[in-house]
Amino acid sequence: MTFTESTGPRTLYDKVFDAHVVHKDENGSYLLYIDRHLVHEVTSPQAFEGLQNADRKVRRIDCTLATCDHNIPTESRKNFTDIDSFIKQTDSRLQVKTLEKNVKSFGVPYFGMTDPRQGIVHTIGPEQGFTLPGTTVVCGDSHTSTHGAFGSLAFGIGTSEVEHVMATQTIIQARSKNMLIKITGKLNHGVTSKDLILHIIGEIGTAGGTGCVMEFSGDAIEALSMEARMSMCNMAIEAGARAGMIKPDEKTFEYVKGRPLAPKGKEFEKALKYWRTLNTDEGAQFDHIVTIKAEDVIPTITWGTSPQDALPISGSVPDPAKETDPIKKSGMERALQYMGLEPNTPLKSIKIDKVFIGSCTNARIEDLRNAAAVVKGHKLADNILQAMVVPGSGLVKLQAEKEGLDQIFLESGFEWREAGCSMCLGMNPDILQPGERCASTSNRNFEGRQGALARTHLMSPAMAAAAGIHGHFIDIRDHEYKDNDIPAVAVSSESEGEDTLEKAAYEHDEPTQPSDSSDEVAEDELKDIPVTHAVAKLSVSDVKKSKAPAASGMQPFLKLDGLAAPLDKANVDTDAIIPKQFLKTIKRTGLKNGLFYELRFEKDANGKDKETDFVLNVNPWRKAEVLVVTGDNFGCGSSREHAPWALKDFGIKSIIAPSFGDIFYNNSFKNGLLPIRIDQDVILEKFYPIAKAGGNLVIDLPSQTISDSNGNVLVEHFEIETFRKHCLVNGLDDIGITLQKEEFISKYEAKRRDIYSFLEGGSKLLRFDNIPKKAVGTTTFDIVHEKW
Numbered sequence: 001m002t003f004t005e006s007t008g009p010r011t012l013y014d015k016v017f018d019a020h021v022v023h024k025d026e027n028g029s030y031l032l033y034i035d036r037h038l039v040h041e042v043t044s045p046q047a048f049e050g051l052q053n054a055d056r057k058v059r060r061i062d063c064t065l066a067t068c069d070h071n072i073p074t075e076s077r078k079n080f081t082d083i084d085s086f087i088k089q090t091d092s093r094l095q096v097k098t099l100e101k102n103v104k105s106f107g108v109p110y111f112g113m114t115d116p117r118q119g120i121v122h123t124i125g126p127e128q129g130f131t132l133p134g135t136t137v138v139c140g141d142s143h144t145s146t147h148g149a150f151g152s153l154a155f156g157i158g159t160s161e162v163e164h165v166m167a168t169q170t171i172i173q174a175r176s177k178n179m180l181i182k183i184t185g186k187l188n189h190g191v192t193s194k195d196l197i198l199h200i201i202g203e204i205g206t207a208g209g210t211g212c213v214m215e216f217s218g219d220a221i222e223a224l225s226m227e228a229r230m231s232m233c234n235m236a237i238e239a240g241a242r243a244g245m246i247k248p249d250e251k252t253f254e255y256v257k258g259r260p261l262a263p264k265g266k267e268f269e270k271a272l273k274y275w276r277t278l279n280t281d282e283g284a285q286f287d288h289i290v291t292i293k294a295e296d297v298i299p300t301i302t303w304g305t306s307p308q309d310a311l312p313i314s315g316s317v318p319d320p321a322k323e324t325d326p327i328k329k330s331g332m333e334r335a336l337q338y339m340g341l342e343p344n345t346p347l348k349s350i351k352i353d354k355v356f357i358g359s360c361t362n363a364r365i366e367d368l369r370n371a372a373a374v375v376k377g378h379k380l381a382d383n384i385l386q387a388m389v390v391p392g393s394g395l396v397k398l399q400a401e402k403e404g405l406d407q408i409f410l411e412s413g414f415e416w417r418e419a420g421c422s423m424c425l426g427m428n429p430d431i432l433q434p435g436e437r438c439a440s441t442s443n444r445n446f447e448g449r450q451g452a453l454a455r456t457h458l459m460s461p462a463m464a465a466a467a468g469i470h471g472h473f474i475d476i477r478d479h480e481y482k483d484n485d486i487p488a489v490a491v492s493s494e495s496e497g498e499d500t501l502e503k504a505a506y507e508h509d510e511p512t513q514p515s516d517s518s519d520e521v522a523e524d525e526l527k528d529i530p531v532t533h534a535v536a537k538l539s540v541s542d543v544k545k546s547k548a549p550a551a552s553g554m555q556p557f558l559k560l561d562g563l564a565a566p567l568d569k570a571n572v573d574t575d576a577i578i579p580k581q582f583l584k585t586i587k588r589t590g591l592k593n594g595l596f597y598e599l600r601f602e603k604d605a606n607g608k609d610k611e612t613d614f615v616l617n618v619n620p621w622r623k624a625e626v627l628v629v630t631g632d633n634f635g636c637g638s639s640r641e642h643a644p645w646a647l648k649d650f651g652i653k654s655i656i657a658p659s660f661g662d663i664f665y666n667n668s669f670k671n672g673l674l675p676i677r678i679d680q681d682v683i684l685e686k687f688y689p690i691a692k693a694g695g696n697l698v699i700d701l702p703s704q705t706i707s708d709s710n711g712n713v714l715v716e717h718f719e720i721e722t723f724r725k726h727c728l729v730n731g732l733d734d735i736g737i738t739l740q741k742e743e744f745i746s747k748y749e750a751k752r753r754d755i756y757s758f759l760e761g762g763s764k765l766l767r768f769d770n771i772p773k774k775a776v777g778t779t780t781f782d783i784v785h786e787k788w
């Protein structure tokens with residue numbers, strides 16, 4: 001018995017999705033099995049706390065792997081003795097220590113600060129072979145999409161879902177739409193996958209992939225190295241997609257082979273047979289197809305405060321005077337003001353202050369090789385105040401040092417740092433000062449992203465490195481390379497010389513792989529995993545019997561008669577809803593003042609917070625319960641559940657907008673907040689005037705209607721999935737509901753042990769017997785190499 005709803009040709013996404021269905025309920029909502037769960041310190045404390053309060057365990061510690069990355073300083077760890085003395089920022093220290101306490105008490109494998117394998121959560125998964133083709137991978141982090149480069153279905157989740165996955169090893173999901181991004185032809189010399197993905201986002205916008213899983217295909221994609229593919233999928237989330245995927249091929253299998261957690265021997269052969277079936281069938285239907293000509297892409301950078309503000313380096317800063325759409329025009333004006341740029345300025349003439357080479361997008365070994373090739377034999381320009389290179393993981397750092405890349409950077413004037421998220425987000429000491437302009441290889445250029453009032457321009461590692469050498473943006477194709485003998489440098493799309501040393505560093509005796517597999521695996525057995533396609537009918541009383549309280553103390557949502565506040569903005573990202581400095585809490589509450597912080601507050605002459613005239617600071621909207629947003633894509637960007645927590649703390653109970661970022665939309669429901677999608681025309685015509693006038697809106701969830709306070713029905717039927725409505729109306733806890741399906745989960749696990757035996761073992765196979773107690777970094781290479 002298989003769980004394929006269509007008998008016809010399927011996409012890569014459909015295949016991976018189908019292979020993980022544990023159960024489908026009568027409302028069409030799916031329970032998917034999760035193979036790999038990555039955990040970091042920012043989005044996990046409240047999840048662990050929820051488990052503890054409900055006396056629950058982490059169901060599959062072997063499918064879970066944790067590290068610390070966002071909060072940690074990236075200065076040398078040579079004198080590291082303990083976290084207490086090393087992490088100076090109190091709230092950062094608390095988050096890391098809380099994670100350490102939690103992984104200990106729940107038994108979760110963990111790469112801490114003295115472990116050379118520590119690094120950015122999306123770097124370590126692939127590096128260890130924890131990420132495998134065809135798996136489902138989740139993490140409380142939006143850039144989980146990175147792992148889709150392996151043909152896995154990988155997406156970011158909120159903290160409530162982190163708790164759900166820990167408790168049940170499953171997630172409740174609706175099927176996404178299929179979107180194909182087809183790249184025809186070959187990339188030009190000097191054009192990297194970062195240029196390509198920025199170009200794509202520039203074309204389709206940050207809401208372009210909303211509701212979709214995006215598959216990238218075409219010769220240009222096949223020609224990319226695994227690392228370059230990861231950079232592309234990493235930024236699928238910036239295009240609004242739930243996930244990005246690339247079909248696994250021989251390059252993928254070669255990359256995976258020999259990694260510490262990759263299947264070995266016969267299990268690898270068995271896995272290979274399955275992995276080779278993971279491609280989109282001829283004739284499979286996509287809901288959307290976008291075709292991009294590779295030859296049209298030239299090195300690309302961003303000019304504004306959204307990743308969609310991308311332009312070829314030969315272009316000029318856009319002119320709002322030429323924009324006719326009023327929402328776009330005012331967005332553009334604000335972006336130019338924030339970025340301190342004049343319309344029509346040639347991009348190449350813009351001077352920069354700092355360079356950041358790092359982040360989960362571009363801090364793998366190939367990225368560092370590319371950047372080192374550019375800077376070799378050159379010095380930083382005089383106007384550069386600081387340039388830092390931050391490897392994605394301790395192993396990337398060791399590999400780079402082995403190749404001498406650290407020396408090349410140091411000689412050119414760059415700083416050579418320890419692994420972490422660093423200046424990508426600035427939750428640690430690496431931040432820009434107000435007004436500073438940075439050439440950055442990261443993925444988000446939102447207001448305040450790298451520091452209050454800081455200005456971020458996104459680009460490839462080679463372009464960022466070149467900007468540092470020249471002091472302003474330049475076309476990498478105009479840069480003069482010197483002494484270019486760095487191994488496997490790839491400034492064009494094709495790269496060789498994968499990081500075999502990283503693999504070697506961890507080669508050890510083959511661990512015992514739980515396996516009962518026979519040599520012969522029937523091809524069709526591998527295509528579809530049998531699942532029990534039964535429909536469970538749970539009554540509300542069954543669910544209420546469940547021991548767990550709603551993680552966030554959810555109240556039932558029935559009818560809301562609330563004051564509406566107008567917000568005339570598009571692409572309001574979760575960084576703007578709740579900036580990074582408020583993510584360091586280990587609680588779900590206390591975020592009221594952080595809501596829209598940069599918009600609600602400015603500094604007075606004494607450096608104290610002073611309220612601006614932002615709508616929520618003005619009466620009567622200080623008491624608003626409904627937010628009426630006129631622009632698309634509210635809540636795009638990061639997976640931080642702190643966004644709905646902050647809205648809830650302020651008193652907002654429902655948000656009406658033309659469209660929402662997928663993760664935010666999901667997170668809202670988990671917290672009893674109702675996001676409602678309504679056409680922009682209707683919002684502008686019916687809701688916005690009421691909100692502007694300080695009127696109330698009456699939202700009736702059971703009947704799915706919205707009225708004004710005089711009882712006039714404005715919308716007779718708004719859309720909401722039945723399961724979500726059911727949970728909201730009854731104030732139900734997802735985990736409790738899922739645990740009622742234990743029978744289906746264990747049945748799936750039994751089949752998985754058999755058919756996908758190569759996934760067993762997981763992070764339990766990691767060794768922790770030789771972690772140095774104190775220093776990590778350059779000096780520990782021998783320890784790593786010889787003993788592990």
Ligand SMILES: CC(C)[C@H](C(=O)O)[C@@H](O)C(=O)O
Nearest residue numbers: 042140141142143638639640
């Ligand atoms: C902290 C985390 C929730 C966040 C994300 O989800 O992306 C962060 O990694 C980011 O890049 O903004």
Ligand code: SF4
Nearest residue numbers: 143359360421424425
């Ligand atoms: S996007 Fe930046 S902050 Fe987020 S996980 Fe990646 S490196 Fe860390």
